[in-house]
Amino acid sequence: MSLTVRARMRRAGLDMHIHVDLPTEGVTAVFGRSGCGKTSLLRIIAGLDRVPGAEVCFDDQTWQGLNASIPLEKRRIGLVFQESSLLPHLGVRDNLLYGYQRTPDSQRRHRPEAIIDLLGLGTLIERRIDQLSGGQRQRIALGRALLASPQLLLLDEPLSALDSQSKREIMPFLDRLSGEIGVPIIYVSHAAAEIERLADHVALMERGRIESVEPIQQALSRPDSPLFADEGPASVLMGTLQASDAPDLQMFRSGALTLRLALPNPVQAGPTTVRLRIGARDVSLAIEPTTGISILNQLPFTIEAVHARDERRVIIRGRLVSGDLLLAEVSGWSARELLLQPGKRVFALVKAVSLLD
Numbered sequence: 001m002s003l004t005v006r007a008r009m010r011r012a013g014l015d016m017h018i019h020v021d022l023p024t025e026g027v028t029a030v031f032g033r034s035g036c037g038k039t040s041l042l043r044i045i046a047g048l049d050r051v052p053g054a055e056v057c058f059d060d061q062t063w064q065g066l067n068a069s070i071p072l073e074k075r076r077i078g079l080v081f082q083e084s085s086l087l088p089h090l091g092v093r094d095n096l097l098y099g100y101q102r103t104p105d106s107q108r109r110h111r112p113e114a115i116i117d118l119l120g121l122g123t124l125i126e127r128r129i130d131q132l133s134g135g136q137r138q139r140i141a142l143g144r145a146l147l148a149s150p151q152l153l154l155l156d157e158p159l160s161a162l163d164s165q166s167k168r169e170i171m172p173f174l175d176r177l178s179g180e181i182g183v184p185i186i187y188v189s190h191a192a193a194e195i196e197r198l199a200d201h202v203a204l205m206e207r208g209r210i211e212s213v214e215p216i217q218q219a220l221s222r223p224d225s226p227l228f229a230d231e232g233p234a235s236v237l238m239g240t241l242q243a244s245d246a247p248d249l250q251m252f253r254s255g256a257l258t259l260r261l262a263l264p265n266p267v268q269a270g271p272t273t274v275r276l277r278i279g280a281r282d283v284s285l286a287i288e289p290t291t292g293i294s295i296l297n298q299l300p301f302t303i304e305a306v307h308a309r310d311e312r313r314v315i316i317r318g319r320l321v322s323g324d325l326l327l328a329e330v331s332g333w334s335a336r337e338l339l340l341q342p343g344k345r346v347f348a349l350v351k352a353v354s355l356l357d
């Protein structure tokens, strides 16, 4: 399954040249600097902008071809923008049901109660639109889009107008969307934190072109990734949480890899996949396992690449026993002194992790 887009167009100061196959499983984030053409790409996919000669194919359906184009409503796309326009004269319930009631029975995939539950909207259902916070509005907008039973959801910076508290509140709901609803999502954002948390694949966009489409872990394995511009290089591991013998520790497992976590707030253990973020600055390297040290995790680590970040700092990419990639940031001096080079087996000392929840 994929979403193929081919389009060429000139806009003020931008030469858009798109030729891409985007995955249609899970969340595909489109990441790039302001003005690189992300919204323009979504509008082409949705059919809101008609570009002569463009092609848009979703699985076996041609949405736009050389001779034909089908309109937005027939594409069955759910759209949620930065500030979604709910209908102000309707209450929350009627806004939610707006698309549902216009969807033929045979195409309805979700029950309103299930979506209300999924997005935690139960207590808001009797409210007027002007009685909602920004985060609540975005949840209603997501619910309304889902209840129209889309085959593809396009989210254009849905969190960017929200404060950080509202972002934190809405994130778990977004996380559940693709997993529980099974609808593929194209997620435009220039916030690396959202992408680390939500994306399965990342499409990097630059100056009107898609430069790469990769699984999230691969996108994070390049030390010079544009995703790292704000927070510095980091790795994301995916695994499950388990209880440990020590009451104040939890175990994170990914294949043959186990990490001990001292989380500020314990999270329920279980089979649900969680994401663990490890900043490269929080990883040191040692030639041998070290005793008498407070660090909880010393992980066997095979160096794959060494990348000079600047004159003094070096990013080392290595592979863990689980096959996961991990980045470590060390001084250039240490890299020389310890002869850190591809193929060498060392130990990654992980000083801090955060659970992306």
Ligand SMILES: Nc1ncnc2c1ncn2[C@@H]1O[C@H](COP(=O)(O)OP(=O)(O)OP(=O)(O)O)[C@@H](O)[C@H]1O
Residues within 6 Å of the ligand: 011, 012, 013, 014, 032, 033, 034, 035, 036, 037, 038, 039, 040, 041, 190
């Ligand atoms: N309707 C339009 N007519 C002409 N030019 C436009 C139009 N919409 C956008 N542009 C221009 O096209 C370029 C790409 O805009 P677009 O909104 O797609 O970028 P973006 O990556 O989504 O940016 P941002 O992250 O700031 O939302 C910009 O230079 C913009 O000024």
